[in-house]
Amino acid sequence: MVDVATLAGVSLKTVSRVVNNTPNVQPELVERVLAAVAELGFRRNHLASSLRSGQTTATIGLLIEEIANPFYAAIAGAAAEVARRHDTMLIIASSEEDPAREQQLLRDMCARRVDGLLVVPAGHDHSFLRAEVELGTPMVFLDRPPGGVLADTVLLDNRGGARAGVGRLVEAGHRRIAILLDSIGVYTMRERLDGAQDALAPTGAPYDTRLVREGIRDPAAASRVVAELLDQPDPPTAFFSMNNRITLGVVEELCRRGSDAALVGFDDFDLARLMPYPLTVIAYDTRELARTAAELLFRRIEGDRSWPRTVVLPTELVERGVPPR
Amino acid sequence: MVDVATLAGVSLKTVSRVVNNTPNVQPELVERVLAAVAELGFRRNHLASSLRSGQTTATIGLLIEEIANPFYAAIAGAAAEVARRHDTMLIIASSEEDPAREQQLLRDMCARRVDGLLVVPAGHDHSFLRAEVELGTPMVFLDRPPGGVLADTVLLDNRGGARAGVGRLVEAGHRRIAILLDSIGVYTMRERLDGAQDALAPTGAPYDTRLVREGIRDPAAASRVVAELLDQPDPPTAFFSMNNRITLGVVEELCRRGSDAALVGFDDFDLARLMPYPLTVIAYDTRELARTAAELLFRRIEGDRSWPRTVVLPTELVERGVPPR
DNA sequence: ATCCGACGTGACAACGTTGTCCGGGTTGCA
DNA sequence: TGCAACCCGGACAACGTTGTCACGTCGGAT
Numbered sequence: 001m002v003d004v005a006t007l008a009g010v011s012l013k014t015v016s017r018v019v020n021n022t023p024n025v026q027p028e029l030v031e032r033v034l035a036a037v038a039e040l041g042f043r044r045n046h047l048a049s050s051l052r053s054g055q056t057t058a059t060i061g062l063l064i065e066e067i068a069n070p071f072y073a074a075i076a077g078a079a080a081e082v083a084r085r086h087d088t089m090l091i092i093a094s095s096e097e098d099p100a101r102e103q104q105l106l107r108d109m110c111a112r113r114v115d116g117l118l119v120v121p122a123g124h125d126h127s128f129l130r131a132e133v134e135l136g137t138p139m140v141f142l143d144r145p146p147g148g149v150l151a152d153t154v155l156l157d158n159r160g161g162a163r164a165g166v167g168r169l170v171e172a173g174h175r176r177i178a179i180l181l182d183s184i185g186v187y188t189m190r191e192r193l194d195g196a197q198d199a200l201a202p203t204g205a206p207y208d209t210r211l212v213r214e215g216i217r218d219p220a221a222a223s224r225v226v227a228e229l230l231d232q233p234d235p236p237t238a239f240f241s242m243n244n245r246i247t248l249g250v251v252e253e254l255c256r257r258g259s260d261a262a263l264v265g266f267d268d269f270d271l272a273r274l275m276p277y278p279l280t281v282i283a284y285d286t287r288e289l290a291r292t293a294a295e296l297l298f299r300r301i302e303g304d305r306s307w308p309r310t311v312v313l314p315t316e317l318v319e320r321g322v323p324p325r
Numbered sequence: 326m327v328d329v330a331t332l333a334g335v336s337l338k339t340v341s342r343v344v345n346n347t348p349n350v351q352p353e354l355v356e357r358v359l360a361a362v363a364e365l366g367f368r369r370n371h372l373a374s375s376l377r378s379g380q381t382t383a384t385i386g387l388l389i390e391e392i393a394n395p396f397y398a399a400i401a402g403a404a405a406e407v408a409r410r411h412d413t414m415l416i417i418a419s420s421e422e423d424p425a426r427e428q429q430l431l432r433d434m435c436a437r438r439v440d441g442l443l444v445v446p447a448g449h450d451h452s453f454l455r456a457e458v459e460l461g462t463p464m465v466f467l468d469r470p471p472g473g474v475l476a477d478t479v480l481l482d483n484r485g486g487a488r489a490g491v492g493r494l495v496e497a498g499h500r501r502i503a504i505l506l507d508s509i510g511v512y513t514m515r516e517r518l519d520g521a522q523d524a525l526a527p528t529g530a531p532y533d534t535r536l537v538r539e540g541i542r543d544p545a546a547a548s549r550v551v552a553e554l555l556d557q558p559d560p561p562t563a564f565f566s567m568n569n570r571i572t573l574g575v576v577e578e579l580c581r582r583g584s585d586a587a588l589v590g591f592d593d594f595d596l597a598r599l600m601p602y603p604l605t606v607i608a609y610d611t612r613e614l615a616r617t618a619a620e621l622l623f624r625r626i627e628g629d630r631s632w633p634r635t636v637v638l639p640t641e642l643v644e645r646g647v648p649p650r
Numbered sequence: 651a652t653c654c655g656a657c658g659t660g661a662c663a664a665c666g667t668t669g670t671c672c673g674g675g676t677t678g679c680a
Numbered sequence: 681t682g683c684a685a686c687c688c689g690g691a692c693a694a695c696g697t698t699g700t701c702a703c704g705t706c707g708g709a710t
Contacts, residue, residue, distance in 0.1 A: 073392060076393070371664090374698075
């Protein structure tokens, strides 16, 4: 910048003014400065700028589980879009479900003085962020609530969705409904399980724990569990799958056996329409989830100091799957 | 930091040393400083640190088309993994295929003094980056080559893959092969088209431009084009789809009609195995693409000044699709 | 006993930018 | 012609950190 000033024959400050489009600079000087900038290939140092002027780095952080997962990719996409509208860059980091890593990444982002944080929590204790929150770093949690810190939160109606989905099975007369889930350790799974029980309770059917299977991590595992359940005496007549990975495995096994069990799965997915088996999915607008959170975040960044709020977004039942040829 | 120093009764510099784990500080002082840090909730300002020490910001930039697209999400995931191994944060920005936006984003990232840039080019002229490259910002282009600037590039063997895929159709005796593509303006599409022609040339079959359809942006459009082609007199007996969005639409329409046309598609996709129609896909390792590029980038960041190289990764033909029940 | 080197600590300046303030010049009006 | 108001440009300090250097102390070797 000194070089630019020298070359243009003006002071440092004038260059700064030109670079920042400050009004009240002689047009002729502006031109000279711009010429010098072009000639020297000058590029403003955003770090120094943020450091000096304090406050804004025009950067927000997004912490998710894993960027390659379509759910989080959709979140990242929507967040990026909102960030872009606010001329803000997005730092994305993946916690890989590791609370220690989550903490380290969030601390690092704070050290970089991001203007705000969008967090899909992995751990259950976020009290280490309390100092940051009090220090004024805006923060919005999405998909799962934070632990030990009061902040804006945007959630899906997991319980209501599960209740509606299983409710439909119950209405259709099913009583032996198998429930397949990943890990009970995750907030969303617990909510969905509660929703399923809400729907089953009024039927008076005993809550059969043998029909609830946990720890299903991938489609292959889901297929195995389905096979096992169907080979039991008195097999289930319907399946409730708690996420789309599990749904895939269930579809595969039901197809293979030519079964006619009913299937309801949480999470819609791109190719659900093309599945060779009829199923009902509990769908929601992932982008809307992230958009809501990001817009809330920017409202905070722009100075909104009102009491933290929690927003719950609705889910919807959708028929998927094409009949086989 | 001054406050920490005061509270600990040491100099500013000693605090800096402790914070940076510099050896040769009395254990007792270290303890006093750490206590003060904890009490005051001190967090080092990464901006100031990078500014002062110059060189490294521990941040790299990734420019892609659109983060929500699974292809780019896979790239982002692999890049994030490599970045993480190097304790580096990742700024991700989407160009939305807009060259102007691409330029603005890349400039902005440079202004933030990222340590390096990973770019899936949208535009065709990147000469505006030449100054940056000469100034020493490492840069690796992936999936498509840059224009007007010499830099490391990691590509897929688009041409070879298309040649092999269409070759298989030719071997199976097909002569009327429809070719469906998105935009001829994109490098990868041109390469794939060249590959298809490579395979068709030896058959002596006339290259029938009526069988080549461009401008297919989504599955629905692909379905329409397939319908149109099949309704012609002397319809194609095989289809070559140049990306997975198009493949989806083709599958859907072929299923609907109970057609038995052969299908080869570029790009594998998650649920290809479950497609209710037999197809061959031209697959490649997207994560390997990004991993290679990112590792190349870090080698540059760590000081490798050798001549820019271009790496081409292989593709593979894979049978997909389940037979219908 | 003396010197040398290693080690631990601190004072100071600098990274590149912008906020503050002041001064010089111009304009308009009495 | 004088004065006030205004506008533009520049000098200077500061943002929070770290590199450089110099100083003091201590242990060991000569």
